[in-house]
Amino acid sequence: MDLTPYVDNLRQELAIAADAGGDDARALAERLTAPLESAARLTLLNALSAAMGEVTRELAPGSVDVRLRGLDPEFVVTPPPVPEPLREAREPGAASAPPPPADADDGAMARINFRLPAHLKARAEDAAAAEGLSVNAWLVRAVSTALDGGARTSPQGRGKDSGSRGFTGWVR
Structure with a gap:
């Protein structure tokens, strides 16, 4: 200068x-x-x-x-360092409770101000519109997916027919 x-x-x-x-x-x-x-x-x-x-x-x-x-x-x-994805340290064989679904409504809500570059905002709006969601709902789901390691649960329960006796998922 x-x-x-x-x-x-x-x-x-x-x-x-x-x-x-x-x-x-x-x-x-x-x-x-x-x-x-x-x-x-x-x-x-x-x-x-x-x-x-x-x-x-x-x-x-x-x-x-x-x-x-x-x-x-x-x-x-x-610039600030790029954060690494969160990884929970677990003991081998220790069972953990599944995270609540991203769209579960337990009544507790928190409001935050979220600033992001205009090009990312436009991409988020496009992605939300493509899935028929509001930007807020899309962001809530994206944050939940990022924090839960990509595991998503259906809002109705276990799979399409929550009354069935079948199980879905994977086993190691």
Whole structure:
């Protein structure tokens, strides 16, 4: 990022203010502009560093750093790491209760704000429409599938005919 236009703008504003004070003020402003350039650059760098600190807090665990190349700052963006899928540690042979179905309604709901890039939102909307679901229902199912390792249960019970005595599933 080139700070020169901002420092030049500050120099012009100082010259305009000095013109109102007469010849002595104008001469003083001309003598002060050279030493003020480095102070103005340092102040701008401090402001940019503070701003990137705020951005980093919003991106955590990602970050944005300000590095100096010569007289000009450079921004280095480190995106957050891609999370690995959750894996539950289980003892061999230990039975676990099956997770509740994604669309089971136990009455407890939580509301979250979910921000995602526009291209992913469009893809989610298309996928939900293709399956005849609302985006919310599609996202609930996608999250449940991701957390349950892809295991999905039918909302009616065991298979198409919940009254049958047959079993569905797999055995090891």
